[in-house]
Amino acid sequence: MKADRCTADPRGVLTGTHFIDGDHACCEGALAAGARFAAGYPITPSTEVVERFAARVPKVGGTFIQMEDELAASITLQGAVWGGAKAFTVTSGPGFSLMMEHIGYAVMTETPCVFVDVQRGGPSTGLPTLPAQADMMQARWGSHGDYEIIALCPNSPQECFDLTITAFNLAEEFRVPVMFMMDEVVGHMTEKVVIPPADEIEITPRRHTRKSVEDYLPYGTNGDGVPEMAHAGEGYNFHVTGLTHDERGYPNMTPPVQDKLVRRLQSKIRNAADRICLFEEEQLEGADVVVVSYGITSRVAQRAIESAREMGLRVGKLRLITAWPFPEKKIRNLAAKVKAFVVPELNLGQMVHEVQRAADGQARTFAVSHAGGGVHKPEDILKVIVEASKCRIV
Amino acid sequence: MSDSLVTEITNAGNPVDAILRTDRMPHIWCPGCGIGTTVNSFARALIDSKIDLGSLALVSGIGCTGRVAGYVKLDSFHTTHGRAIPFATGLKLANPNLNVVVYSGDGDLSAIGGNHLIHAARRNIDLKVICVNNLIYAMTGGQTAPTTPGHSITSTNPYGTFEPSFNLPHLVEAAGAVYVARWTTFHVRQLARSISEAFKKKGFSFIEVISPCPTLYQRRNKLGDALDTMKYYKEKSKVRNGSPTSEAGLTMTGEIIVGKFVDRDRPDYGTMMRAQYAEALGDEYVEQDQREQDRMEHDRTENDQPEMVCS
Numbered sequence: 001m002k003a004d005r006c007t008a009d010p011r012g013v014l015t016g017t018h019f020i021d022g023d024h025a026c027c028e029g030a031l032a033a034g035a036r037f038a039a040g041y042p043i044t045p046s047t048e049v050v051e052r053f054a055a056r057v058p059k060v061g062g063t064f065i066q067m068e069d070e071l072a073a074s075i076t077l078q079g080a081v082w083g084g085a086k087a088f089t090v091t092s093g094p095g096f097s098l099m100m101e102h103i104g105y106a107v108m109t110e111t112p113c114v115f116v117d118v119q120r121g122g123p124s125t126g127l128p129t130l131p132a133q134a135d136m137m138q139a140r141w142g143s144h145g146d147y148e149i150i151a152l153c154p155n156s157p158q159e160c161f162d163l164t165i166t167a168f169n170l171a172e173e174f175r176v177p178v179m180f181m182m183d184e185v186v187g188h189m190t191e192k193v194v195i196p197p198a199d200e201i202e203i204t205p206r207r208h209t210r211k212s213v214e215d216y217l218p219y220g221t222n223g224d225g226v227p228e229m230a231h232a233g234e235g236y237n238f239h240v241t242g243l244t245h246d247e248r249g250y251p252n253m254t255p256p257v258q259d260k261l262v263r264r265l266q267s268k269i270r271n272a273a274d275r276i277c278l279f280e281e282e283q284l285e286g287a288d289v290v291v292v293s294y295g296i297t298s299r300v301a302q303r304a305i306e307s308a309r310e311m312g313l314r315v316g317k318l319r320l321i322t323a324w325p326f327p328e329k330k331i332r333n334l335a336a337k338v339k340a341f342v343v344p345e346l347n348l349g350q351m352v353h354e355v356q357r358a359a360d361g362q363a364r365t366f367a368v369s370h371a372g373g374g375v376h377k378p379e380d381i382l383k384v385i386v387e388a389s390k391c392r393i394v
Numbered sequence: 395m396s397d398s399l400v401t402e403i404t405n406a407g408n409p410v411d412a413i414l415r416t417d418r419m420p421h422i423w424c425p426g427c428g429i430g431t432t433v434n435s436f437a438r439a440l441i442d443s444k445i446d447l448g449s450l451a452l453v454s455g456i457g458c459t460g461r462v463a464g465y466v467k468l469d470s471f472h473t474t475h476g477r478a479i480p481f482a483t484g485l486k487l488a489n490p491n492l493n494v495v496v497y498s499g500d501g502d503l504s505a506i507g508g509n510h511l512i513h514a515a516r517r518n519i520d521l522k523v524i525c526v527n528n529l530i531y532a533m534t535g536g537q538t539a540p541t542t543p544g545h546s547i548t549s550t551n552p553y554g555t556f557e558p559s560f561n562l563p564h565l566v567e568a569a570g571a572v573y574v575a576r577w578t579t580f581h582v583r584q585l586a587r588s589i590s591e592a593f594k595k596k597g598f599s600f601i602e603v604i605s606p607c608p609t610l611y612q613r614r615n616k617l618g619d620a621l622d623t624m625k626y627y628k629e630k631s632k633v634r635n636g637s638p639t640s641e642a643g644l645t646m647t648g649e650i651i652v653g654k655f656v657d658r659d660r661p662d663y664g665t666m667m668r669a670q671y672a673e674a675l676g677d678e679y680v681e682q683d684q685r686e687q688d689r690m691e692h693d694r695t696e697n698d699q700p701e702m703v704c705s
Contacts, residue, residue: 011680036682037484037487037488039480039484058671058675058678058679058680059675059678059679059680060680061680061681061682062682063487063488063667063682065483065484065487067480067483067513068509068510068513069509071476071477071480072477072480072483072509072510072513073480075473075474075477075480075481075484076480076481076483076484076487077484078481078484079453079471079480079481079482079483079484079485079486079487079488080484080485080487080488081484081488082469082471082484082485082488083484083485083486083487083488083489083492084488084489085488087484087488101474102474102477105473105474231489232451232469232471232485232489232492233448233449233451233469233489233491233492234448234469235448236469237447237467237468237469237470238469238470239415239463239464239470239471239472240470240471240472241463241464241471241472242472242473242474243472250415250418250464251464251472
């Protein structure tokens with residue numbers, strides 16, 4: 001079933017030009033996307049998202065509940081989704097760790113929802129008030145079992161607004177949890193955010209079934225591998241389980257059913273990767289070196305890239321807006337044409353390994369790592385760009 | 395007895411078939427297990443109290459009792475271990491018109507889910523919680539639970555337990571539940587009646603059902619088979635409605651205090667929330683149901699696809 005299109009409910013949309021931080025912009029994005037339910041647990045540096053939601057949502061008809069912990073928040077929102085709401089939760093590192101089991105539950109039960117992670121330094125309590133980008137692999141692999149999710153990385157308050165809407169739309173289109181991977185700097189920086197009129201905001205509605213009770217198969221699919229959904233209380237008497245299940249939603253713990261289900265959950269995302277993978281590119285044509293970055297680091301990298309160009313180097317920019325599914329094809333195609341990739345990130349090496357894997361030996365890959373707590377100095381990235389541009393193709 | 399009568403009885407089926415996913419039978423529970431008995435009482439309560447099954451949702455956690463969700467012909471959710479209550483909380487808040495039942499075991503609700511149990515009772519979320527207490531983790535092979543009575547032999551306390559156990563009615567009363575009852579699987583009618591009563595309450599209701607696990611608890615503790623356990627329940631249960639829950643603790647072979655312990659009223663979470671918002675926000679407050687109506691109107695007037703679920 002192809003998702004129908006509609007536009008945002010104007011009551012959730014604060015049309016106008018605002019001067020707000022990324023956390024607040026994320027909240028406005030969620031409201032514009034139609035989210036009317038959030039469950040959360042306070043954690044720095046993400047709490048402002050739900051604080052604003054708690055203030056705004058009673059005026060637009062919805063609910064915020066502060067739960068007793070992140071384990072609860074991450075499943076309460078899923079109950080709300082099956083009750084008919086668009087729902088999300090917001091957290092940071094330690095809370096994100098606690099939510100992992102329920103990311104798996106959302107994948108397995110195909111519950112469309114959004115998990116916002118405003119990344120801070122880790123491991124453990126780490127740096128509660130300072131940035132990192134070290135949850136990128138956790139977002140991809142943190143829950144047990146084989147699965148695919150979608151993860152987006154905004155690099156400005158404006159994108160916190162715009163891409164939160166995209167996150168909800170993708171969640172509905174693919175019936176998958178979408179990770180919204182902010183970082184402390186993006187969350188707390190204040191910039192101009194333009195919120196368009198509601199009728200200019202495209203919203204992907206729920207894939208609600210129109211089938212009769214008799215004809216409805218809760219996990220039956222056709223074409224794109226995404227089943228239609230029903231909500232509790234509509235008379236469908238459907239069953240939802242985290243156990244391996246058949247098309248009726250009934251537990252069936254046999255290898256053939258496991259194989260069919262897990263492969264479908266994976267392929268519904270992988271087959272649409274080209275459409276899901278968003279990126280911003282600049283001067284890739286003829287580049288010797290391509291800087292691959294995302295989130296706040298992309299803004300520091302921009303400075304380094306411009307300095308390198310001033311030095312006469314041919315440097316391209318590839319900013320990942322979608323981190324997962326990883327834009328493998330894009331990197332592979334570039335790798336055939338460039339000498340090297342430079343990957344700065346606020347961790348000791350996470351997405352860089354994906355770049356290296358996709359490059360598959362056709363181009364060299366250089367990490368510019370940073371343990372978090374601040375952002376890179378542009379000159380540190382520049383140094384590696386200069387080094388990389390001297391390298392010979394292997 | 396004539397042949398025709400035999401035929402008639404056979405064709406009659408189970409009186410609670412309407413509530414069951416008969417296409418999923420046989421179930422996984424062991425012979426002598428009490429969970430099926432509780433489901434029978436639950437189904438009878440639904441039929442007797444003429445609950446609208448279309449607006450009833452059932453949420454289970456993980457474990458033997460967690461499988462109840464898979465056997466009832468309702469909108470049913472088999473969630474993660476310990477998290478049936480928070481899932482049910484989201485379901486209820488997103489659609490306050492739903493009757494939401496949480497049906498799970500003692501380990502699921504009071505150990506891994508213990509935090510959610512007390513907070514849901516404190517908030518007085520409008521949920522009906524049925525806790526089948528078999529005094530053990532049964533699905534995983536008979537390990538000690540927070541409810542296992544002292545000196546019991548379990549697979550993880552092979553020399554006998556020594557931790558004090560939870561008295562669940564006392565716990566949930568202290569946390570704020572508006573309705574608290576306990577029965578055993580011997581008390582099938584009383585249990586059904588309590589479930590029916592709970593449906594009439596608005597707020598957090600908790601019904602504990604003491605249930606045998608002949609495979610793992612009774613056997614290891616040399617307490618006989620399922621029939622012996624029924625005799626024990628019959629002989630040692632004392633019906634004490636209104637009994638202080640502090641006196642309702644369980645031992646391995648002692649008295650079992652049963653009955654309706656708590657039946658009180660206080661505003662539930664949804665009522666408190668709406669009142670607070672209305673007071674603080676006045677006309678600015680948009681109730682969720684109002685929003686639904688507005689949205690449907692919005693869709694009718696401004697959208698080409700009136701059937702579309704679009705918020």
